Amino acid sequence: MIALLLRDLKLAFRAGGGFGLGLAFFLIVTVLVPFSVGPQSSLLATIAPGVLWLGALLACLLSLDRLLALDWEDGSLDLLATAPLPLESVVTIKALAHWITTGLPLVLAAPVLGVLLNLPGPGYFWLVVSLALGTPALSVIGTFGAALTVGLKRGGLLLSLLVLPLYVPTLIFGAEVARRGATGMETATPLLMLAGITAAAIALLPFASAAVLRVNLR
Amino acid sequence: MIALLLRDLKLAFRAGGGFGLGLAFFLIVTVLVPFSVGPQSSLLATIAPGVLWLGALLACLLSLDRLLALDWEDGSLDLLATAPLPLESVVTIKALAHWITTGLPLVLAAPVLGVLLNLPGPGYFWLVVSLALGTPALSVIGTFGAALTVGLKRGGLLLSLLVLPLYVPTLIFGAEVARRGATGMETATPLLMLAGITAAAIALLPFASAAVLRVNLR
Amino acid sequence: MTLTVTDLAITRGGVPVLEGLSFALEPGRALILRGPNGIGKTTLLRTLAGLQPPLAGRVEGAEDTIAYASHSDGLKPTLTVVENLQFWAAVFGAKSIQTALDAFALNDLADRHAGNLSAGQKRRLGLSRLLVTGRPMWMLDEPTVSLDRNAVTMFADAVRGHLGQGGSALIATHIDLGLDGEVLDVGPYKAKPKPIDDFDGGFL
Amino acid sequence: MTLTVTDLAITRGGVPVLEGLSFALEPGRALILRGPNGIGKTTLLRTLAGLQPPLAGRVEGAEDTIAYASHSDGLKPTLTVVENLQFWAAVFGAKSIQTALDAFALNDLADRHAGNLSAGQKRRLGLSRLLVTGRPMWMLDEPTVSLDRNAVTMFADAVRGHLGQGGSALIATHIDLGLDGEVLDVGPYKAKPKPIDDFDGGFL
Amino acid sequence: MSIAAKANALWEYANPKKFLATTERMLPFFWVASAICLVVGLVWGFFFTPDDYKQGSTVKIIYLHVPSALMAINCWLMMLATSLVWLVRRHHVSALAARAAAPIGIVMTLIALVTGAIWGQPMWGTWWEWDPRLTSFLILFLFYLGYMALWEAIEDPDTAADLTSVLCLVGSVFALLSRYAVNFWNQGLHQGASVMRAAAVTGTDTEEKVSNIFFYPLLMCIVGFVLLFIALVFYRTGTEIRARRIKALLARERVNA
Amino acid sequence: MMPDLGKYADTVLSAYAASLLLLVALVAFSIWRGRKVRADMEKVEQRVSRHG
């Protein structure tokens, strides 16, 4: 277990491991938004929370295809499946590693990017909170999607298609929290829903992922 | 040459070839936008052209990592390099195939999605024109990025990090055309710039891509 | 710990490839799988390793006793030789990787990235993994691919050593390994094409 | 069309692996490359095929005359056997692929997707590609990996036929193919380590 | 010594050993000189210049802002030049110099951005404004990021050098394009470059000039930044050369193992 | 002798603090890495020149 986590982190930090790339992608997307919708800061301020959430979501999404597919291609997934580790814990560990290397940095970077889109003052706190609560769900759900598509070569895009709809609830509530926070409205309800979704996803999805993975391995 | 083009198209349309995935991604992103920024139709109308351009750009981006990497992994790139085809034409063909399978569908689908974000009436024509002029550049530039990162396993994210900054001018002028068109301002200047960039990219970048590819193959 | 296979039938991609297969693999014995390309050796090994369910028949004594080595080695190109081995050692709870390194003469490759080993060097690393699993039954799919002569002998010695300690091995190969184990040619067990008229659960 | 290599030195990952290599490959002759794992056979073949530049020395008669078959076969899993071959035939401007199909007994796999062939079947398809290139010189890197006995003989026959038509072949392999070609053991040409004290452009 | 001979003599330094030897000798001078210039310039600017009539004491930020901004741009130009040299003459040192320079450039860009942002707060009432010049700096930042990421991602040093060089070339063209695109896209409130205009120095320029009281300390700081940049590039290139040599030695050891 | 920075004091000071911090960090990191790499190189050189 620990060994697996350590290995995945090590791989992520090694050359080509792609740590920080998700972050860079987040940054770039945020920069591209004004280019596409125009520079009026008032407009940007209104869409800022949503854009940041969407950006974080996409950055998460893009890093998913490495999650299991690499292990699949070089055969280590076969070997892990025959190893004395339950596949459920394998996928959980992988999701955790993914969150540490992708979700966490996004949460920490979000406020800085908020400045670029001049997010209104109170928004920052709620943005960080909602992301911190939401990104774990993104990782777990993403792992499920990765498990579904692991057999396909370069299934990256298909993966996005499968996962994006699953991301919708998280996105809705997360963005809602951030938006309400930015406009100073109460945020309790969406926050609760968000937390609920995350908790449920973490509790249940690993089993689904493991089952799917078993099917893909045969 | 023709054989290569036909093969790439055939591969794209086969199962797992990823045709239409870009389209679907485009669709989903556009659908997610209202969820994240909120449903006020006036707001959506103002950001519609930009969002559509950004969505198209991302959809293009995500399909890039298949462009050369698949051929690299199964060794056919080595074989193509030793075949009686100049590598320059190989990359050009590949860019063309990518445009046909990704860029073109996006252009055709954009108006439909425009409806979702209630894009104002005059906007449709200019949106299509700007995308039709811009997407070829996206494919060619993307091919260059793909050639740079072809050696790396799952270089998808790095690829985006390298390619997105190169997309900036195209995006700015393209979105500008669409935005001005939607608000009924004159669009000649940005349109010219856009066309110029596309033409220059198509004329020059294949040489850079081929050179980079040679380096990666050794 | 004996592996007993009784009247096994296996499928690949929905098509039965082998059927009516029965054999036993006692400790200390090696069994060499032979058969033409595409007969189903890989599929058989995957089935025994528990990666896919058999179509019919029983497999006994296979739970958590099998170390499987497939066509691909499961190496991480950006980890060094030692790191790769240590990971598997940790997963299987082995204490030391030194014996594995010695057995396949990997000591002077120890801190190279697996990514820039040559084909045969990679293969050696992949095989050395077997020694850290501590599993009694080895299932090897064409283990000597792209190994040079003395690497092959290294491998044979490793297998003999394993058998000596009461382990057993099931090896699918096309070449002669100089191992004295009985040979099982799976050719005769090729699944007969079912009559296509009765159109049952298998759509055949 | 003769391939003449004079005093060739090749590098891998910036390090010289072989040096002072000279040989000629006349039409109708086969040359078998031997050498331990990691000596540089693959690197040599890639260099001759023009995929990487030599460090020193000359290679003559290699332009557009070489058909290269690497460790990997360059097959598209979602294309059928025939489609895969036809593509390469079109690229190299060959007219028919029938001979290739016959030579490697691929006719009854003809419209299977390459993706669900077995290891050896894939390999056979990969090798049959050589016949549609129409190139006089074949450079083969461990061509018989995971081929069964009669597939190996098929391959040997194909090579003999090729030689018979005035072609030539350079084959890196660890096993015995039953081909009568002279053997070139590259072991002795292993590059001598440069002195490390002078610390020139090559950082050595 | 003729020009050509001089030029040839220059290529001598493409030999890593010679480069190391020479820079070792020159480095102390550059460290000290840059330190002096920076201290003098900054102290002078910070303590002994009056406030601007409309910008108040915030003008003092200019002593960090402008030099860093200039260096950020010039660093990229230098990388472009060295990349070209590598592609044409295959001198490893110049490729490594480009690699060594990138982190400096990105830090300079960061300083320009940060000081600018802080300055914007009182002046424009916002931390960030999508002003063309600010934006183009953000884009420059992205290019630096991509360039460094590519260097990190590729194992084989020569391949990495080639790829990053080509990226630097193509990137420069697109960076230029982006600059125009951004100008077209949004008209800014940032003031135009006047430091470099003679008019500014002579003070005859009426509007948006940086008058001489501010100018001389600013010049001092610019010189200081340039010297610091040179020192850092020399030092870091030396580091890269050694790292490269380590790689080469290990590789040699491997293949002979 | 601190000059009176008026109402912009925090602005100016934070700007100086941030920039100088970044500069120092850059120099410090460069020198740290320089030292480390130099040491490593000597180690490797000795090992290699001993055998091989």
Ligand code: HEM
């Ligand atoms: C946040 C991002 C900012 C960036 C990236 C930025 C970038 C630059 C650049 C590139 C220069 C070029 C210097 C030259 O070419 O001469 C410059 C100069 C300058 N900037 Fe900024 N700037 C920023 C914000 C600001 C702000 C908020 C102010 C104050 C209102 C400001 C005031 C100046 C001044 C006075 C100069 C000197 C102009 C001259 O050359 O005379 N900048 N800045």
Ligand SMILES: Nc1ncnc2c1ncn2[C@@H]1O[C@H](COP(=O)(O)OP(=O)(O)OP(=O)(O)O)[C@@H](O)[C@H]1O
């Ligand atoms: N993914 C797949 N889907 C469907 N059929 C497959 C698939 N992979 C292999 N097959 C078929 O299943 C049969 C058994 O394949 P298998 O790989 O087990 O053969 P093998 O004995 O290992 O051959 P080899 O000696 O070449 O490795 C072959 O006829 C092959 O064509």
Ligand SMILES: Nc1ncnc2c1ncn2[C@@H]1O[C@H](COP(=O)(O)OP(=O)(O)OP(=O)(O)O)[C@@H](O)[C@H]1O
């Ligand atoms: N990507 C790489 N980077 C650096 N060195 C490499 C790389 N790939 C291989 N090498 C080294 O180059 C040398 C030659 O490798 P090569 O693959 O040519 O050997 P080979 O003769 O083909 O071995 P095999 O018989 O195992 O295929 C080996 O020492 C290997 O370790």
Ligand SMILES: [Mg+2]
């Ligand atoms: Mg097999």
Ligand SMILES: [Mg+2]
């Ligand atoms: Mg080889």
